[in-house]
Amino acid sequence: MVRKPLLVLASGLGAVALLASCASGDTTAATEPAGGGETITVEHALGTTEIPADVERVATIGWGNHDVALALGVAPVGVDDQTWSMDGGDGLGLYDWSLEAYEELGAEEPVIFDTADGTDFEAIADSEPDLILAGYSGLTEEEYATLSEIAPVVAYPEVPWYTPWRETIRIDSEGLGKADEGLALIDDLDAQIADAVADEPAIKGKKAAFFFINAADLSTxxxxxxxxxxxxFLGDLGFDFPQVAVDAAAEGSFYADISAENIDQLADVDVIVSYGDDSMLEALQADPLWSTLPxxxxGAVVTVGLGDAFSGAVTPTALSIPWMLDDYVALLGDAAAKAE
Known part of the structure; x- marks a missing residue:
């Protein structure tokens, strides 16, 4: 999302044309000042950042970091484009859950940084931030150094584009001087997840993973x-993982390509989750090789759309989780029941 190669976003890793509001214009300071009246020190993969007390203007880059701030009562003045497109269509906007949070906070919508050509340093500088959150991002050391000349930067904790949603909340909230509130937010989201899956017993014990499948080319x-x-996130919802997804992680990869000739590698997958629409299952069932998968x-195939808000929401953030949770779990529960 954020206009990265589809297979490298974190998990971001994805993208497609969609409808989302384009936000621009004058900015306002954060709705609620960040910081707790004293300098904050945050350690991350690219160094150690000293953040001054009572930060007022926050900018975010990468994926979902603005949602952490919004969930904690801080409205960023500038945000990376969160909409995504596989066909090169323009986005430059935010998804529904973020826009709703700005409205609820009574804050003006932010300047949207164009990510088509990478980090938009000029626009970020023009937003005059006191702090830049990038807990879930792919910053290079050079980009980090350039941004640090604009404002203190909180980068990802370990691996670029590989920050789990809980860690994104943890490190971003720490940068905002709201570490305790961040932990409480994580606990609240975990409770919502537990409630949502409580009525879907078919999920437990099933193996599932998220895929990218091109129905027009099923060779890989x-x-x-x-x-x-x-x-x-499928693991958060109670699924186990197929071996191919486990092996890809062990090799340090974001994903694994599986050719039709190696279809046996997916024999233990009970539920397939993928971008796409209802035609995906029909295409798979019509294919002589993929149709042999249990x-x-x-029919245990869940498609989440390709460019609409729901397809963006399944890369979980602090605000997208409650926005999509019930609908997503219902779809997954139905598919898991078919696998029994």
């Missing part, structure tokens, strides 16, 4: 590794 498909936030034979 890609499965996202267990460390990717999309597949990882998940395809059972």
């Amino acid at each position: 498909l890609s499965v996202y590794a267990t460390g990717d936030s999309r597949t990882a 998940a395809v034979q059972n």
Whole structure:
């Protein structure tokens, strides 16, 4: 999402044309000042950042970091484009759950940084931030150094584009001086997840992963590794993981390509989750090789759209989780029941 190669976003790893509001214009300071009246020190993969007390203007880059701030009462003045497109269509906007949060906070919508050509340093500087959150991003050391000349930067904790949603909340909230509130937010989201899956017993014990499948070319498909936030979130919902997703993570990969000739590698997949629409299952069932998979034979295939808000929401953020949770779990529960 954020206009990265589809197979490298974290898990971001994805993208497509969609409808989302384009936000621009004057900015306002954060709705609620960040910081707790003293300097904050945050350690991350690219160094150690000293953040001054009572930050007022926050910018975010990467995926979903603005949602952490919004969930904690801080409205960023500038945000990376969160809409995504596989066909090169323009986005430059935010998804529904973020826009709703700005409205609820009574804050003006932010400037949207264009990510088509990478980090938009000029627009970020023009937004005059006191702090830049990038807990879930792919910053290079050079980009980090350039941004640090604009404002203190909180980068990802370990691996670029590989930050789990809980860690994104943890490190971003720490940068905002709201570490305790961040932990409480994680607990609340975990409770919502537990409630949502309580009525879907068919999920437990089933193996699922998130895929990228092109229905027009089934010679190869890609499965996202267990460390990717999309597949990882299926684990949060109670699924086990197929071996191919586990192996991809062990090799340090974001995903694994599986050719039709190696279809046996997916024999243990009970539920396939993928971008796409209802035509995906029909295409898989019509294919002489992929139709031999038990998940395809059972119709245990969940498609989440390709460019609309729902397809963006399944790369989980602090605000997209409650926005999509009930609908997503219902779809997954129905598919898991078919696998029995």
